Amino acid sequence: xxxxxxxxxxxxxxxxxxxxxxxxxxxxxxxxxxxxxxxxxxxxxxxxxxxxxxxxxxxxxxxxxxxxxxxxxxxxxxxxxxxxxxxxxxxxxxxxxxxxxxxxxxxxxxxxxxxxxxxxxxxxxxxxxxxxxxxxxxxxxxxxxxxxxxxxxxxxxxxxxxxxxxxxxxxxxxxxxxxxxxxxxxxxxxxxxxxxxxxxxxxxxxxxxxxxxxxxxxxxxxxxxxxxxxxxxxxxxxxxxxxxxxxxxxxxxxxxxxxxxxxxxxxxxxxxxxxxxxxxxxxxxxxxxxxxxxxxxxxxxxxxxxxxxxxxxxxxxxxxxxxxxxxxxxxxxxxxxxxxxxxxxxxxxxxxxxxxxxxxxxxxxxxxxxxxxxxxxxxxxxxxxxxxxxxxxxxxxxxxxxxxxxxxxxxxxxxxxxxxxxxxxxxxxxxxxxxxxxxxxxxxxxxxxxxxxxxxxxxxxxxxxxxxxxxxxxxxxxxxxxxxxxxxxxxxxxxxxxxxxxxxxxxxxxxxxxxxxxxxxxxxxxxxxxxxxxxxxxxxxxxxxxxxxxxxxx
Amino acid sequence: xxxxxxxxxxxxxxxxxxxxxxxxxxxxxxxxxxxxxxxxxxxxxxxxxxxxxxxxxxxxxxxxxxxxxxxxxx
Numbered sequence: 001x002x003x004x005x006x007x008x009x010x011x012x013x014x015x016x017x018x019x020x021x022x023x024x025x026x027x028x029x030x031x032x033x034x035x036x037x038x039x040x041x042x043x044x045x046x047x048x049x050x051x052x053x054x055x056x057x058x059x060x061x062x063x064x065x066x067x068x069x070x071x072x073x074x075x076x077x078x079x080x081x082x083x084x085x086x087x088x089x090x091x092x093x094x095x096x097x098x099x100x101x102x103x104x105x106x107x108x109x110x111x112x113x114x115x116x117x118x119x120x121x122x123x124x125x126x127x128x129x130x131x132x133x134x135x136x137x138x139x140x141x142x143x144x145x146x147x148x149x150x151x152x153x154x155x156x157x158x159x160x161x162x163x164x165x166x167x168x169x170x171x172x173x174x175x176x177x178x179x180x181x182x183x184x185x186x187x188x189x190x191x192x193x194x195x196x197x198x199x200x201x202x203x204x205x206x207x208x209x210x211x212x213x214x215x216x217x218x219x220x221x222x223x224x225x226x227x228x229x230x231x232x233x234x235x236x237x238x239x240x241x242x243x244x245x246x247x248x249x250x251x252x253x254x255x256x257x258x259x260x261x262x263x264x265x266x267x268x269x270x271x272x273x274x275x276x277x278x279x280x281x282x283x284x285x286x287x288x289x290x291x292x293x294x295x296x297x298x299x300x301x302x303x304x305x306x307x308x309x310x311x312x313x314x315x316x317x318x319x320x321x322x323x324x325x326x327x328x329x330x331x332x333x334x335x336x337x338x339x340x341x342x343x344x345x346x347x348x349x350x351x352x353x354x355x356x357x358x359x360x361x362x363x364x365x366x367x368x369x370x371x372x373x374x375x376x377x378x379x380x381x382x383x384x385x386x387x388x389x390x391x392x393x394x395x396x397x398x399x400x401x402x403x404x405x406x407x408x409x410x411x412x413x414x415x416x417x418x419x420x421x422x423x424x425x426x427x428x429x430x431x432x433x434x435x436x437x438x439x440x441x442x443x444x445x446x447x448x449x450x451x452x453x454x455x456x457x458x459x460x461x462x463x464x465x466x467x468x469x470x471x472x473x474x475x476x477x478x479x480x481x482x483x484x485x486x487x488x489x490x491x492x493x494x495x496x497x498x499x500x501x502x503x504x505x506x507x508x509x510x511x512x513x514x515x516x517x518x519x520x521x522x523x524x525x526x527x528x529x530x531x532x533x534x535x536x537x538x539x540x541x542x543x544x545x546x547x548x549x550x551x552x553x554x
Numbered sequence: 555x556x557x558x559x560x561x562x563x564x565x566x567x568x569x570x571x572x573x574x575x576x577x578x579x580x581x582x583x584x585x586x587x588x589x590x591x592x593x594x595x596x597x598x599x600x601x602x603x604x605x606x607x608x609x610x611x612x613x614x615x616x617x618x619x620x621x622x623x624x625x626x627x628x
Contacts, residue, residue: 371585383585400578428571
């Protein structure tokens with residue numbers, strides 16, 4: 001039992017199907033209430049789609065699992081409304097240090113720029129994230145979260161799914177138009193649907209130890225190659241909430257997991273690592289292996305796979321839960337538009353295309369990290385150590401040190417939803433990329449741009465003077481109709497719009513810098529804050545065409 | 555010219571979103587080059603690779619500098 005955390009036990013209640021025998025058809029069922037399933041259900045409910053969320057358990061994630069939540073995941077959690085709790089409880093960090101034997105050879109800073117709301121990364125035990133998400137989910141009227149509801153069979157149909165669900169009170173049938181599958185790496189829905197997931201298993205084992213101690217180490221990620229306290233292997237240290245330190249020891253494939261888990265083996269390792277006789281308490285120990293693999297596509301008719309059910313990566317790079325949360329970000333607005341009849345079903349194929357692309361990027365990067373960290377051949381080890389011996393003195397070698405390429409959002413450059421640029425732009429905000437954050441002001445309110453973006457299409461129009469906007473009435477017209485676009489004027493000088501448009505003041509100039517904005521520069525953003533299109537001058541007709549493209553109606 | 559010790563890898567016409575990508579691309583191909591070779595074969599491949607690259611660089615002063623660093627602290 002953990003000394004720092006009390007697992008909640010959530011209440012089961014008899015589902016209405018078993019109480020009255022009446023079965024109603026639901027627009028969406030989400031299977032699995034881990035971080036990704038919870039995020040999906042919350043996002044759907046908050047966007048007005050009633051949702052049933054099923055989980056076979058009645059508590060949160062047990063033990064030491066997901067640790068790192070990256071800036072992009074935090075921005076998405078902000079949009080869902082749980083970002084503040086996570087950041088307040090978690091340990092924020094930006095700097096990572098890499099040691100080879102006894103020396104530091106390399107360090108990195110995830111967030112070299114100022115003026116972002118969120119840090120590069122936080123460390124937070126997965127159970128806290130799930131607890132905050134559950135609390136948020138239970139307060140939503142459109143979200144029906146059912147604990148101890150286990151799916152025992154699934155029948156895919158042309159226009160929906162039928163599930164058999166087992167509860168302490170018996171079995172019932174649940175019919176839904178759409179199913180979001182978030183039941184994890186060993187997805188039983190995937191197995192019941194006889195769908196394949198391809199990739200490779202890495203022949204290595206890692207020991208996880210969660211240790212409670214008071215230590216004055218800075219909030220940084222520390223990674224050791226071949227340290228004196230664990231020769232020939234690697235070690236990773238993360239500071240989590242409640243003074244819990246997570247340590248990952250590489251063990252090698254031949255290690256006996258049951259032996260290695262015994263306190264008499266674990267404690268001397270930790271003692272050697274700390275190098276002194278400070279007090280600590282062992283809170284959790286487990287051994288894991290991992291795989292890098294994905295399904296060939298994430299949409300199968302009315303079933304949409306998200307998170308570990310769809311793809312798995314090695315843990316080096318924190319690309320697991322972070323990418324699952326981004327799956328949700330990508331999927332939910334598309335599913336809502338399809339359910340509301342405002343976009344064709346083919347929009348959901350772009351969920352698969354875009355997130356398969358992202359999964360491949362995550363698998364590529366985490367596989368490369370794994371191959372660097374645990375070389376598979378003698379020559380691979382020779383090159384790895386050559387890089388590390390050169391890294392302390394020579395910048396070119398530092399660039400090759402790979403102790404994990406940490407989770408960054410995928411820039412969906414090749415997506416069919418993007419409108420290609422017709423003018424040249426500096427900076428990173430190419431179509432497909434999630435919008436960068438920056439500070440903004442409206443009258444006396446100061447806020448972050450990303451806190452005002454999302455859940456709908458939005459047009460950011462950069463102008464010198466909000467009182468003199470060309471085509472103001474044509475811009476206003478974009479805000480009406482079936483798929484309204486909210487128009488926001490961004491200006492370096494403030495002021496009001498006589499046309500009733502919202503005005504954001506870019507008082508630090510960061511927007512102009514990050515979005516390479518000049519008067520007339522216009523960005524169309526998707527409901528997931530990704531750039532759909534951009535122009536150098538205001539052109540409402542081009543905006544309409546880009547909107548049609550971004551919703552598969554072109 | 556002196557030996558360039560700054561990151562310098564990349565491919566013409568390719569835009570890299572992450573600074574680490576060209577280095578990681580190269581490193582993966584380098585390790586892949588040695589796949590399924592014996593130690594003797596790998597040593598041969600390394601030697602030939604050095605000779606090819608040295609000829610491409612050409613400038614002996616650059617090569618001397620590189621050789622000195624490579625030998626240091628081994």
